[in-house]
Amino acid sequence: MTSLRTTHARRRRRLAVATAAAGLLATLLTAGPAAATPDPGDVPAAPESVSAQTEAEVRAAIRSGEIPGVDQVVHSANITHLANVPHDAFTGINSDLAFQGKYAFSGNYDGFRVFDISNPKAPVTVAQVLCPGAQNDVSVSGDLLFLSTDSSRSDSSCSSTSQPATEKSSWEGMKIFDISDVRNPRYVAAVETACGSHTHTLVPERRNVYVYVSSYAPSAAFPDCQPPHDGISIIKVPRKAPEKAAVVTFPVLFPGEGPDGGGNPGGPTNPGVSKTTGCHDITVLPSKDLAAGACMGDGILMNIEDPENPKVIDRVQDNVNFAFWHSATFNQKANKVVFTDELGGGVGATCNERTGPNRGADGIYDVVGKGDQRKLVFRSYFKIDRHQADTENCVAHNGSLIPVKGRDIMVQAWYQGGLSVWDFTDSAKPREIAYFERGPLTTDKLTTGGSWSAYYYNGHIYSNDERKGFDVLRLDDRRTDAAKRVRMHELNVQTQPDYFDDYDDDYDDDYDDEDDD
Template structure:
């Protein structure tokens, strides 16, 4: 993630004033301004009804269009463009006017997930389904439609974002469910991709033999991206990882990895295990410590550091993104976020559990709701995150006190059906240059504006590139 600092004396003065206002707001804001969830957590909106706290409002929406009618997935941002993943390819949106976003281009390139990262003139697209070939003209590879069973990473040149050009493919074991951009260290003219993938079938599959206890490291020479290749497949779990239980998934790989390159750290959400990595050697990440939660966690899904790199928020994908988990029956601790502090004991880093956070509103039993992808909101001195919860909507919450997280804003669209269990809602909700962008699985794109004294200073922060799984220290730019 690259940032540009506010420039000029006026902006510096405005930043100081905003910081003072933030401090006053934190000390004096009345309870009503906290915009907590409704007093009655059982009040469920009507079908497609939009509800929100007073401080978080929708300012724009774009429906899906053209050939990209598949599932919307993850985001990456660069300059005035937002790149939105879709199971049929990816969108390029012009967000130079956040309240008037436009579709600038569409790339048809079928493959599940189609997780996206960007850097410079390059875009990386991760495919996690076996395809008949490595081009963008492909089908699902099955016994009925045989092919070479390709899955992995595609590299695109986005020198002109309006006409992305396919450059190279890199095949990886088990494909790429997610992929994390890792900048090289000083003097290293490469970037790296940590490719997370896993085998849930419990049996050997083409391109995905068990035990799959590893990640794939792809090295991409910036001067010659066509030479991108897998350079390592480090085994993360030589002991096999968590063997599984009645309520928790066995570990056969990782679902997602987030890196904090400046601190040479990475956090892995690896099915049955949470992992803290040392990434001093980018091509050879090593495990520092692992943690498990055999009581309340079913599937370690994703991870986010706080800005100081002293905490990790892990999410639990209870129900695999296909179940109603935000209801009274499931309760507040299962299918939640878990906050861990990174502590040092006898010279070694450990992860210590502090608390759970889950949206404090019940969803209907027909709504697929799950803790999903989010990012920090750049507020100096506070740990504030925006997060997608599928049909649970978008939640903004403060975990500055690791033991007492609290929601400060929310926005959601009501059930898609009150008769049938239905998937949909926000897959990824990220803060980018003053606005929250939510990629809705079925509906399209929602742009939200947060107006709250506790986050007002974040409006001044500007990034020129943003990949949520590639964290950077935003305090260096204030």
């Protein structure tokens, strides 16, 4: 049982325990073709059974209180669980989140769902769009909503079905909706992109929205998407004529000779490291003309002053502890970047003593220098120390800054590790200050689930749990209370705002740093 025991786990038993809020009933408004139905072709693989010894260890850890019981909700004393909106018959595996005004847009493998969050204690579903296609990561800008499709589909419609990638008619890429009437989203355009759209990032301008499409060559099963695939598709979308959206350029970020291009070669040269065949995710900071890319085997820093021609200004690798560079987050001053390592692809149990504190973790990098001479300098790792069961997928995943002037604090999803609020103001000594999680989904199978995205928006934390639905949390902590006064009209986390640019209020920078625990 030592793999499940930590001091933090024992301390957790003394912290607040809450039960999940009752499901909220909502009226569903379906957009798109009436024939659209949830598509099992994009659902993750079935759970894998574990050994009898592992199952016995998990059950024993639950009985002893070292980990929560199945589906039991536990959290630190400074977190309040306000609401949960469970899955319904039309909702696939939950993925990413975006926000605009009083609405939250929740992507899922069968489309997306729109919540009115004007009352965070009682979110109400105001629209449900069936449009199957993994992962359906979602972003919004003005009257437009963007949806990523990274699975082989029979066509670009919302009635498409999954099919083998070897079919010549296969389609994958970016879908665009008009949300001027948010209760009735209207599908207006589709743009096919090389290797589909695993994730995407918006670079908004007044007349146009640029979309950086991240995708990569996954395996030999995808014959039309093989290395070298060392760039990103950039789509230009006219706001007043989104039907004219089109790929305008495909910048190669890892130029090099040979069949694999110029990215990290991965194993066997670097055992355990993913070969770079594209980017998984890109975060832009438009106010600073910067972007950070998490690109499988590489982390990069880019100048995006010319949005159609991003320029790589630094590149780093970690061939000791990082397996798959997954996502990136700038701090507000743009002098730090947090990169995440999705060890195991998000389906493995890696939050345990066996895996250790530096793998499947965050890597914190300082940004030093000026202009195009800026460099990424490694400072430390951060990983939750709440060990999880071997039936729980757990690894660093999507998170966002919590806007506190003078501090670097973020909330982050860890799949079945729940979510963590942590402070990296001292980039060499990060520390957790709050958490929320559920117990394992099962004790006899390694089952994927948990928080995919956990983001802070206008005073609350919103989490998209793959299987348990949409959660709303309140964080009450003197270290983050000032963030409650910051109000955004729109938030796409991969398009990081300058939280304080237009914020007009007396901001209290005083901070009492004693007794943080």
